[in-house]
Amino acid sequence: MDVRLETGRLLVRPWTILDTEDALATYGVADVTGWLTPATDHVGDADAMRAVLVAWAEAQVNLEPPRGRWAIERRSDGVVVGGLAIRLLPPYQDDLEVSFQLRPDAWGHGYAREAAAELIHWAFENGAEELFAVALPRNTRAIATARRLGMQWVGETDKYYDRTLQVYRVRPGDLLVEPTAPELPDTDRPS
DSSP states (O other): OOOOEEOSSEEEEOOOGGGHHHHHHHHTOHHHHTTOSSOOOOOOSHHHHHHHHHHHHHHHTTOOTTOEEEEEEETTTOOEEEEEEEEEOTTTSOSEEEEEEEOGGGTTSSHHHHHHHHHHHHHHHTTOSOEEEEEOTTOHHHHHHHHHTTOEEEEEESSSTTSOEEEEEEOGGGOOSOTTSOOOOOOOOOO
């Protein structure tokens, strides 16, 4: 599934092996991976990151829309500033989670909200009825981004990933922003 979505500043596209160094700037940083669910160690080096990207690409072809993983590329310079995913939440594999991760030098520019809004709209056009975001209670940046996306707080649970998490949900009627609306800087942190 070769999904390519554009916003005013960003391109949401499949990961490639050529993204290894940029992906490592996100997933190789403990300040990013420390917030991820499930709990994830940072990727140690370029070889390990390349292996992760190959695994994501191989898995992507077997996923039904709207599930998948995508790179967030800044259109002005072609730099990959982070990633997005839509995947099934454990333990029952019924709920779809949208997640966003940014490299630290891309925090605070509204990229996560802009890219995730575009992906959420696409997911609803491709059969999703609702999407969830989960965040550690201290992850104020991810929570703020979820709220900017029009996501509503559902509660706190330890059902997902064996961690206590804040849960946010969005349905098509909840969306507060158009995906390509002008962007104001916000605070982004991975969820």
